[in-house]
Amino acid sequence: DAKTTQPPSMDCAEGRAANLPCNHSTISGNEYVYWYRQIHSQGPQYIIHGLKNNETNEMASLIITEDRKSSTLILPHATLRDTAVYYCIVRVGTNTGNQFYFGTGTSLTVIP
Amino acid sequence: EAGVVQSPRYKIIEKKQPVAFWCNPISGHNTLYWYRQNLGQGPELLIRYENEEAVDDSQLPKDRFSAERLKGVDSTLKIQPAELGDSAVYLCASSFQQGFHEQFFGPGTRLTVL
Numbered sequence A: 001d002a003k004t005t006q007p008p009s010m011d012c013a014e015g016r017a018a019n020l021p022c023n024h025s026t027i028s029g030n031e032y033v034y035w036y037r038q039i040h041s042q043g044p045q046y047i048i049h050g051l052k053n054n055e056t057n058e059m060a061s062l063i064i065t066e067d068r069k070s071s072t073l074i075l076p077h078a079t080l081r082d083t084a085v086y087y088c089i090v091r092v093g094t095n096t097g098n099q100f101y102f103g104t105g106t107s108l109t110v111i112p
Numbered sequence B: 001e002a003g004v005v006q007s008p009r010y011k012i013i014e015k016k017q018p019v020a021f022w023c024n025p026i027s028g029h030n031t032l033y034w035y036r037q038n039l040g041q042g043p044e045l046l047i048r049y050e051n052e053e054a055v056d057d058s059q060l061p062k063d064r065f066s067a068e069r070l071k072g073v074d075s076t077l078k079i080q081p082a083e084l085g086d087s088a089v090y091l092c093a094s095s096f097q098q099g100f101h102e103q104f105f106g107p108g109t110r111l112t113v114l
Helices: none
Strands: A009-013 A018-023 A032-038 A045-050 A061-064 A070-075 A084-094 A097-101 A106-111 B005-007 B010-013 B019-024 B031-037 B044-050 B053-056 B065-068 B075-079 B088-095 B109-113
Touching (some): A018 A032, A045 A070, A070 A084
Antiparallel strands (some): A018 A070, A061 A070, B065 B075
16 A cells, blocks of 8 residues: 555666655655665665655755655765665554555666 | 674575575664565565564464564564465564664565465
8 A cells, every 4th residue: 555656767867866756645744754775686775754844864865845745855966876766655653653655666777 | 783684585485385584683673574575566564573572463464474573683484384476575674663764674585486
């Protein structure tokens, strides 16, 4: 029961910014948006998360729209090592705690 | 610091056979998760442990799947008997505590059921 919608694939030229969109139109007010990526044959790796405000760390920036129904992950200078599947995730609170709902992700290919 | 360790990395079995996966989380992490990832899909939670207690196993097919986390450290996920549809990657993840923002994933065990 994925709560996010992402394009299945994207290409980006090496050195350029990669902008990965995500729709989460049913998100509730206290649910966080997370981004993870998964390089082939590895486990997912945390990138960034946010609730309402835009966030930036050493890996990426997260832009969340004011209505919180969509967000964009920005990799400012994509490298070949950024080729991976990127998952936009909504963390939902349940009666047993918080749960991540992964979608099918966006396969990003960085082209030399 | 070592990451989450899983073994084996690959397992091929015939249907109806049992299989077990082992996970050693990052030292000091109280919360442990088992996920299943089907081909082309994102991971889906099977079970979550807080120390020794399974606090969320609602997605675990209990007729054939079982898990344990003795002493609140290592964990084992078992399937008995395996079916063709169980072919997937089984991922283990850990976090310092439930609600902590970052989950650290292991490399996974790729199971093929013939």
